[in-house]
Amino acid sequence: MMNKKKRLLLLNGSPRKAKTSYVFARTMKELAEKKGHKAEIIHIIEYFDEEKHFEALKQVILPQDILGLVTPLYVDTLPYPVIWFLERIACDLTGELKGKEFFAVAQCGFPDTDLLHPLLESCGYFAKALEMKWLGGLGYGGGALIDGTPLEKLGRKGKKITSAFAFALDDIVEGKSISPRVQDQLTVKIPKILYRALAAFLNYRKKREAYSHGVSVADLTRKTYLENKV
Numbered sequence: 001m002m003n004k005k006k007r008l009l010l011l012n013g014s015p016r017k018a019k020t021s022y023v024f025a026r027t028m029k030e031l032a033e034k035k036g037h038k039a040e041i042i043h044i045i046e047y048f049d050e051e052k053h054f055e056a057l058k059q060v061i062l063p064q065d066i067l068g069l070v071t072p073l074y075v076d077t078l079p080y081p082v083i084w085f086l087e088r089i090a091c092d093l094t095g096e097l098k099g100k101e102f103f104a105v106a107q108c109g110f111p112d113t114d115l116l117h118p119l120l121e122s123c124g125y126f127a128k129a130l131e132m133k134w135l136g137g138l139g140y141g142g143g144a145l146i147d148g149t150p151l152e153k154l155g156r157k158g159k160k161i162t163s164a165f166a167f168a169l170d171d172i173v174e175g176k177s178i179s180p181r182v183q184d185q186l187t188v189k190i191p192k193i194l195y196r197a198l199a200a201f202l203n204y205r206k207k208r209e210a211y212s213h214g215v216s217v218a219d220l221t222r223k224t225y226l227e228n229k230v
């Protein structure tokens with residue numbers, strides 16, 4: 001029997017429109033289309049920055065069967081524009097998303113996918129609050145190293161991620177919870193002994209990038225919450 005063709009909307013949660021979250025969303029879109037489904041990507045930042053009208057979004061969202069958030073981790077949670085967007089949807093589309101399916105793919109700078117669990121749980125809570133079916137969340141640790149490189153240019157690593165997304169989509173388009181083996185496939189196994197060195201390298205890279213944008217050492221160590229308010 002032919003499976004029903006689904007409509008899938010991927011929400012890019014990164015303010016950086018062409019980086020790792022987008023690269024993941026783009027691959028998922030292509031895979032869904034290869035399976036004969038319809039898929040499109042929207043950038044949350046365009047609604048946050050009012051380049052696109054939030055009111056028009058209703059027409060984009062309502063015809064969809066499945067919504068998927070693809071997002072980076074910011075300071076251990078969702079980036080603020082994503083929180084804003086989900087809260088607006090919860091207010092403006094109350095009751096209208098009932099019965100749709102929702103999943104999330106989160107990625108972060110560090111290789112540890114456990115860091116993504118609170119974010120993914122928030123997404124599950126969002127789905128349940130809006131009476132959508134939560135299909136589950138996937139986490140990828142090490143998105144900063146990909147930094148927007150298309151998966152097809154990443155050799156074995158890219159193939160592994162793409163194949164994990166293909167397995168995830170098999171479940172997603174059938175309205176099934178994403179199988180735990182997909183997360184296993186997506187998890188980069190770093191020997192414990194190397195983890196500290198890798199984390200130090202990633203921190204060093206981030207600091208160097210911050211300094212190149214004019215951030216000072218004092219800025220990085222400031223504890224604004226302890227400073228006297230004027």
Ligand SMILES: Cc1cc2nc3c(=O)[nH]c(=O)nc-3n(C[C@H](O)[C@H](O)[C@H](O)COP(=O)(O)O)c2cc1C
Nearest residue numbers: 014019020021072073074075076108109110143144
């Ligand atoms: C403001 C900010 C906060 C971040 N916070 C974290 C964090 O708490 N933990 C982490 O592992 N990565 C963190 N990152 C790294 C991003 O999650 C990572 O670079 C991700 O791949 C960026 O996604 P994008 O390329 O789609 O923008 C942060 C990045 C930024 C810019």
